[in-house]
Amino acid sequence: MLEFFRWLVNSPWSHVMNSYEWVFPAIQSLHFMGFAMSIGTIAIVDFRLLGLGMRGQTPAALAAGLEPWTRVGIAVMLTTGPLMFSTDAVAYHANPSFQFKMVCLMLALLLHFTLHRRAVQPGAPPIAGKLAAATSLLLWTAVVAGGRMIAFI
Amino acid sequence: MTIPTMLEWIESTQLSIAIREGGLPYPIIGGVHLLAIALFGGMLLAVDLHLLGWLMPGRRFSEVWHQFQPGKRLGFVVVSVTGLLLAWAEPVRLWGSPSFWVKMSLFALVGVHALVFRATVYGHPEKLDAGITPQARLAATLSLILWAGLIVSGRLIAFDASFEPASTSEIRSMNHAVSTAALHQES
Numbered sequence: 001m002l003e004f005f006r007w008l009v010n011s012p013w014s015h016v017m018n019s020y021e022w023v024f025p026a027i028q029s030l031h032f033m034g035f036a037m038s039i040g041t042i043a044i045v046d047f048r049l050l051g052l053g054m055r056g057q058t059p060a061a062l063a064a065g066l067e068p069w070t071r072v073g074i075a076v077m078l079t080t081g082p083l084m085f086s087t088d089a090v091a092y093h094a095n096p097s098f099q100f101k102m103v104c105l106m107l108a109l110l111l112h113f114t115l116h117r118r119a120v121q122p123g124a125p126p127i128a129g130k131l132a133a134a135t136s137l138l139l140w141t142a143v144v145a146g147g148r149m150i151a152f153i
Numbered sequence: 154m155t156i157p158t159m160l161e162w163i164e165s166t167q168l169s170i171a172i173r174e175g176g177l178p179y180p181i182i183g184g185v186h187l188l189a190i191a192l193f194g195g196m197l198l199a200v201d202l203h204l205l206g207w208l209m210p211g212r213r214f215s216e217v218w219h220q221f222q223p224g225k226r227l228g229f230v231v232v233s234v235t236g237l238l239l240a241w242a243e244p245v246r247l248w249g250s251p252s253f254w255v256k257m258s259l260f261a262l263v264g265v266h267a268l269v270f271r272a273t274v275y276g277h278p279e280k281l282d283a284g285i286t287p288q289a290r291l292a293a294t295l296s297l298i299l300w301a302g303l304i305v306s307g308r309l310i311a312f313d314a315s316f317e318p319a320s321t322s323e324i325r326s327m328n329h330a331v332s333t334a335a336l337h338q339e340s
Contacts, residue, residue, distance in 0.1 A: 036191045037198055041199065044199065144187050144191065
C-alpha cells in the first residue's frame with residue numbers, strides 16, 4: 001500500500017500538480033464546485049424528506065430532477081480528490097482527518113446509492129425517508145468537516 | 154481612525170483572538186462556511202440550471218424559484234455570517250491578500266447582478282412561466298460564473314503568499330526561490 005502511495009507521489013500527474021503553483025488551487029476549486037453540486041443537491045432531497053421545505057414536489061420527483069447533477073458533482077469530486085491526494089499521498093494516508101473523511105465518504109456514497117435511493121421512491125415509509133435523510137446529512141457533514149480538518153491535524 | 158489601526162483593533166478584539174487562536178473555532182467556522190456553500194450552491198445551481206433548461210425542464214420557473222428561494226436565502230445568510238467571522242479573525246492578512254480583494258469584488262458584483270436582473274428575471278418569476286427569455290439565460294450564466302469565481306478566489310486566499318504572517322512569508326518566498334531554481338535545473 002505504502003509502495004503504491006510512493007508511486008502515486010512520483011506519478012506524472014502528481015508532478016504536474018506540484019510543478020505549477022496554480023494547479024493545486026485550481027483543482028481544489030473544482031473539487032469545491034463538485035462537492036457543492038453533489039452535496040448541495042443531495043441536501044435538497046434530504047431536507048424535503050425531513051419535511052423542511054420544497055413541498056411543491058414529491059421527494060421522488062425532486063430526486064429524479066436533481067440526480068443527474070448530483071452524479072456530475074460526484075464525478076468531479078471523485079476525479080479531483082484523488083488528484084490532490086496523489087500530490088502528497090504518503091502524508092495524507094497517515095492523516096487522521098483524512099482517514100475519518102474517507103470512511104465517512106465510503107458510507108455516504110454507499111448510503112446514497114442503496115437505501116437513500118429506495119427511501120425517496122413513492123410508497124416508501126416516511127420514517128425510512130427521514131432516517132435515510134438524517135443519516136445522509138450527518139455523513140456528508142462529517143465528510144466536509146473531515147476534509148476541512150485535514151489542514152489542521 | 155486610519156485603516157491599519159482599525160484592522161489592528163479588530164484583531165485585538167476578544168472574538169478575533171478566540172477564532173484565530175482558539176484551535177477548534179477556526180476550522181469549525183470554516184467547515185460551516187463550506188457546508189453552507191454546498192447548501193446555497195446546490196439551490197443556486199438548481200435555479201440557474203433550470204433557467205438554462207438543463208434541470209427539471211418540465212416545471213414552471215416560478216415553482217422552482219419559490220421552492221428554492223427560502224433555502225437560498227438561509228444559505229446566503231450562513232455563508233455571509235461565517236465568512237465575516239473568518240475575516241474578523243485575520244483582517245490584517247486579508248487586507249494584503251489579492252485573492253481576498255478579487256473575492257470581495259465578485260461579491261459586490263453578486264449584488265449588482267441581483268439589482269440588474271430584478272426587473273427582468275427575479276422580480277417577477279411568474280412572467281417566465283410562458284417561456285425563458287434570453288435575459289433570464291444571461292442572468293443564469295452570469296450567476297454561475299460569479300459563483301464559480303467566488304469559490305476559486307475564496308480558495309486562492311489560502312495560497313496567497315501575503316496571507317502568511319510576515320516571518321513565514323519570507324521563509325516561503327525563500328523556499329519558493331529555491332524550488333523554482335531546482336525546477337529550472339530539472340528542466
